[in-house]
Amino acid sequence: xxxxxxxxxxxxxxxxxxxxxxxxxxxxxxxxxxxxxxxxxxxxxxxxxxxxxxxxxxxxxxxxxxxxxxxxxxxxxxxxxxxxxxxxxxxxxxxxxxxxxxxxxxxxxxxxxxxxxxxxxxxxxxxxxxxxxxxxxxxxxxxxxxxxxxxxxxxxxxxxxxxxxxxxxxxxxxxxxxxxxxxxxxxxxxxxxxxxxxxxxxxxxxxxxxxxxxxxxxxxxxxxxxxxxxxxxxxxxxxxxxxxxxxxxxxxxxxxxxxxxxxxxxxxxxxxxxxxxxxxxxxxxxxxxxxxxxxxxxxxxxxxxxxxxxxxxxxxxxxxxxxxxxxxxxxxxxxxxxxxxxxxxxxxxxxxxxxxxxxxxxxxxxxxxxxxxxxxxxxxxxxxxxxxxxxxxxxxxxxxxxxxxxxxxxxxxxxxxxxxxxxxxxxxxxxxxxxxxxxxxxxxxxxxxxxxxxxxxxxxxxxxxxxxxxxxxxxxxxxxxxxxxxxxxxxxxx
Numbered sequence: 001x002x003x004x005x006x007x008x009x010x011x012x013x014x015x016x017x018x019x020x021x022x023x024x025x026x027x028x029x030x031x032x033x034x035x036x037x038x039x040x041x042x043x044x045x046x047x048x049x050x051x052x053x054x055x056x057x058x059x060x061x062x063x064x065x066x067x068x069x070x071x072x073x074x075x076x077x078x079x080x081x082x083x084x085x086x087x088x089x090x091x092x093x094x095x096x097x098x099x100x101x102x103x104x105x106x107x108x109x110x111x112x113x114x115x116x117x118x119x120x121x122x123x124x125x126x127x128x129x130x131x132x133x134x135x136x137x138x139x140x141x142x143x144x145x146x147x148x149x150x151x152x153x154x155x156x157x158x159x160x161x162x163x164x165x166x167x168x169x170x171x172x173x174x175x176x177x178x179x180x181x182x183x184x185x186x187x188x189x190x191x192x193x194x195x196x197x198x199x200x201x202x203x204x205x206x207x208x209x210x211x212x213x214x215x216x217x218x219x220x221x222x223x224x225x226x227x228x229x230x231x232x233x234x235x236x237x238x239x240x241x242x243x244x245x246x247x248x249x250x251x252x253x254x255x256x257x258x259x260x261x262x263x264x265x266x267x268x269x270x271x272x273x274x275x276x277x278x279x280x281x282x283x284x285x286x287x288x289x290x291x292x293x294x295x296x297x298x299x300x301x302x303x304x305x306x307x308x309x310x311x312x313x314x315x316x317x318x319x320x321x322x323x324x325x326x327x328x329x330x331x332x333x334x335x336x337x338x339x340x341x342x343x344x345x346x347x348x349x350x351x352x353x354x355x356x357x358x359x360x361x362x363x364x365x366x367x368x369x370x371x372x373x374x375x376x377x378x379x380x381x382x383x384x385x386x387x388x389x390x391x392x393x394x395x396x397x398x399x400x401x402x403x404x405x406x407x408x409x410x411x412x413x414x415x416x417x418x419x420x421x422x423x424x425x426x427x428x429x430x431x432x433x434x435x436x437x438x439x440x441x442x443x444x445x446x447x448x449x450x451x452x453x454x455x456x457x458x459x460x461x462x463x464x465x466x467x468x469x470x471x472x473x474x475x476x477x478x479x480x481x482x483x484x485x486x487x488x489x490x491x492x493x494x
Contacts, residue, residue, distance in 0.1 A: 083399035163199035353386035
């Protein structure tokens with residue numbers, strides 16, 4: 001959603017958890033900062049540019065949540081650290097942990113670091129459900145109370161239809177909230193999509209808000225999409241006027257292209273006071289280089305704000321991207337415009353670290369390693385294993401934050417600094433010939449191995465390895481129970 005819509009949808013509620021008032025805004029803010037892969041950019045720019053309809057976004061989400069190839073590596077966890085300038089050291093902030101089932105994401109848990117107790121404390125959990133066709137049909141989010149019991153928080157249900165081409169398309173998204181310790185889902189928002197005559201492209205999206213007093217859905221806002229040669233060319237956003245019982249224009253986005261890539265975007269707002277017409281508000285200009293396979297890659301993004309008094313586009317910010325020889329976006333530098341003396345000033349940069357032995361297609365992850373401008377700018381082609389963010393302070397680049405990525409059957413060569421943190425459980429080698437090694441368990445744990453039919457074929461308690469020499473060749477599932485937590489992995493026995 002656009003910036004103003006995002007702000008419009010923020011709801012502040014207090015949820016009783018274990019007898020205490022719980023502030024939703026604090027948890028949601030921490031969750032958004034934790035789960036957004038480009039956290040520093042969002043934190044700095046305070047903007048949300050979205051070139052895709054809700055249907056495409058949910059389809060992309062479903063695609064990145066599903067896969068079926070056994071040899072892929074799962075993203076097990078993400079660890080975030082921030083630089084403590086007072087003590088000149090890295091401090092843990094949060095951790096994300098992912099559990100998969102049938103090669104689809106099943107559960108995502110977010111932890112925050114409790115320095116006083118020197119341990120990770122869970123704060124948010126998201127659970128995903130898919131239908132038999134692989135469509136994401138439900139997301140349930142829970143929050144942890146003071147006693148670490150999970151309390152239902154939000155739910156989203158998705159409804160699809162089968163279009164003329166035999167493709168499932170999103171039709172309805174319904175959002176619910178739970179405000180009490182006794183689970184009771186209450187309607188909040190609903191999104192309904194309409195498609196063109198070919199049932200392929202979204203032409204309208206209407207958002208409804210639940211009126212508890214009237215016990216019915218009421219119009220809130222709508223987005224109308226226009227296309228040129230099958231590519232998005234404009235979006236008009238309208239708000240519902242309850243007094244006049246009609247839609248009124250509010251904002252507009254125009255996209256200008258060179259072939260299929262977007263070169264320029266202009267945003268407008270509707271002036272109801274003076275001109276009763278569209279008024280320019282902001283402008284984004286995109287510059288590209290040539291990447292792998294002669295595909296365009298985004299190299300510079302410049303933003304402008306319309307100065308109504310001087311009647312010209314005022315510089316606002318600029319992002320510059322660099323890529324390695326493998327097409328990975330390895331470095332980003334971010335600038336803000338300083339009116340006096342009239343020049344760009346760098347304030348933030350980030351760098352990504354990759355393992356070039358693995359490609360992006362080797363991975364199973366619950367989110368996408370791609371930041372796209374109309375599907376033409378792919379940031380990562382290889383496995384990203386680390387991230388570093390820096391702030392420009394007093395003419396010097398200073399550490400700000402970093403992330404480490406941990407995958408199944410893979411040892412990250414990057415180190416975690418200063419404080420001990422539980423590592424993701426991994427099994428290796430895969431395929432295995434005789435001894436299957438187990439890494440990351442805190443003490444001797446029960447290891448159970450099942451064949452593809454679900455029959456238990458092996459069980460043992462260990463903290464290091466199991467001998468599978470007598471096991472027949474084939475595909476197996478190993479379940480490891482460590483401190484009441486079950487981890488599931490697949491492997492091949494040669």
